[in-house]
Amino acid sequence: MGYSIKSRIWIEKDGKILLGEGRVNLLRAVGEHGSISAAAKSLGMSYKKAWSLLDAVNARADQPVISSSIGGAGGGGAKLTAYGEKLISAFDRINGNCWDYLDEQIKNSNL
Amino acid sequence: MGYSIKSRIWIEKDGKILLGEGRVNLLRAVGEHGSISAAAKSLGMSYKKAWSLLDAVNARADQPVISSSIGGAGGGGAKLTAYGEKLISAFDRINGNCWDYLDEQIKNSNL
DNA sequence: AAGCGTTATATTTACAAAGAAATAACGCTA
DNA sequence: TAGCGTTATTTCTTTGTAAATATAACGCTT
Numbered sequence: 001m002g003y004s005i006k007s008r009i010w011i012e013k014d015g016k017i018l019l020g021e022g023r024v025n026l027l028r029a030v031g032e033h034g035s036i037s038a039a040a041k042s043l044g045m046s047y048k049k050a051w052s053l054l055d056a057v058n059a060r061a062d063q064p065v066i067s068s069s070i071g072g073a074g075g076g077g078a079k080l081t082a083y084g085e086k087l088i089s090a091f092d093r094i095n096g097n098c099w100d101y102l103d104e105q106i107k108n109s110n111l
Numbered sequence: 112m113g114y115s116i117k118s119r120i121w122i123e124k125d126g127k128i129l130l131g132e133g134r135v136n137l138l139r140a141v142g143e144h145g146s147i148s149a150a151a152k153s154l155g156m157s158y159k160k161a162w163s164l165l166d167a168v169n170a171r172a173d174q175p176v177i178s179s180s181i182g183g184a185g186g187g188g189a190k191l192t193a194y195g196e197k198l199i200s201a202f203d204r205i206n207g208n209c210w211d212y213l214d215e216q217i218k219n220s221n222l
Numbered sequence: 223a224a225g226c227g228t229t230a231t232a233t234t235t236a237c238a239a240a241g242a243a244a245t246a247a248c249g250c251t252a
Numbered sequence: 253t254a255g256c257g258t259t260a261t262t263t264c265t266t267t268g269t270a271a272a273t274a275t276a277a278c279g280c281t282t
Contacts, residue, residue: 002173003129005205007120009213011222013113037258046241051260062113062222068259071249075257087222094116094216101212102120105205111122111173111198148228157271162230179229182279186227226281235272242265251256 005106009095013060023053024091030054030066031080031088039078054078061087116217120206124171134164135202141165141177142191142199150189165189172198 010020029039040050057065065084070076080088121131140150151161168176176195181187191199 002124004123005120006123007118007209009116009118011217012115012117018114035258036260047259048242048261049240055260069249070247070259072258073250075250076248076259077257078259090220090222094213094220097216098118098209098213102205102209105208106122109201109205111201146228147230158229159231159272160270166230180279181229181277183228184280186280187229187278188227189229224282226279229276229278231274231276233272233274235270237270238267239269240265240267242263244263245261246259247261248257248259252254 003106003111005102007098007102009091009098011091013062016060017056018060019057019087019091021095023057024088026050026053027057027065027080027084027088030078031085034079035074035077036066036068114217114222116213118209118213120202120209122202124173127171128167129171130168130198130202132206134168135199137161137164138168138176138191138195138199141189142196145190146185146188147177147179 008021011018026039026043026045029042030036033039033042036050036054037047040047043050054066061083063083064081065087066078066080068076068078119132122129137150137154137156140153141147144150144153147161147165148158151158154161165177172194174194175192176198177189177191179187179189
């Protein structure tokens with residue numbers, strides 16, 4: 001007894017990872033902070049790492065997920081697109097459902 | 112369109128990983144080959160790596176998962192316990208159910 | 223009693239992934 | 253027009269994990 005079950009899910013496009021838990025957290029942070037650099041800092045992640053992940057997501061998704069601007073007031077910034085918000089909420093919903101489902105499964109197993 | 116969803120599940124005991132996909136495959140190989148070294152070779156894995164994984168599983172599971180013997184005819188060997196077989200089949204069943212469930216979830220999302 | 227293939231374990235080496243640092247470009251602000 | 257904070261990108265360094273190597277012990281077999 002005392003077993004628990006955990007999971008990680010991710011969405012793929014053409015066999016490559018589009019979106020996992022880490023990338024969703026990063027997208028959410030961009031939405032909250034309005035810039036890639038602030039989002040990276042809030043997650044204890046380097047700017048380069050954050051940018052690389054977002055670049056991959058943006059390139060593989062059916063539609064852009066963030067829009068960014070260089071220069072100007074505050075130096076620039078980045079924000080989520082409506083499609084980005086849609087992806088986040090779909091991922092969160094499916095992920096939560098999966099956790100519930102697995103908890104049920106382990107409960108009904110006889111381990 | 113064209114998104115697919117993937118997952119990895121694992122069973123934890125006291126916050127530490129007991130069993131994931133790789134360890135289940137290894138256990139299965141031990142059951143098929145009758146020794147750790149043959150199982151490791153069949154999976155392209157070093158003996159040490161295989162032994163370490165099996166040692167962790169054996170230590171954390173509620174009951175031993177493999178039983179091994181040193182020396183003797185053929186040098187020794189290892190075999191699955193009945194509990195080990197039970198763990199494997201439970202994991203496989205839950206994992207398969209999870210895949211089906213997630214496929215359904217992504218189909219019913221509007222991504 | 224010597225040899226074999228195995229389990230069991232420690233130590234060292236290699237490598238890939240993550241992180242850090244450096245640089246350029248951009249467009250507002252003052 | 254000089255400065256600021258940001259995006260965007262390359263290169264170098266570090267580090268943590270995986271792999272390779274080495275060694276001992278064990279108990280059948282011949």
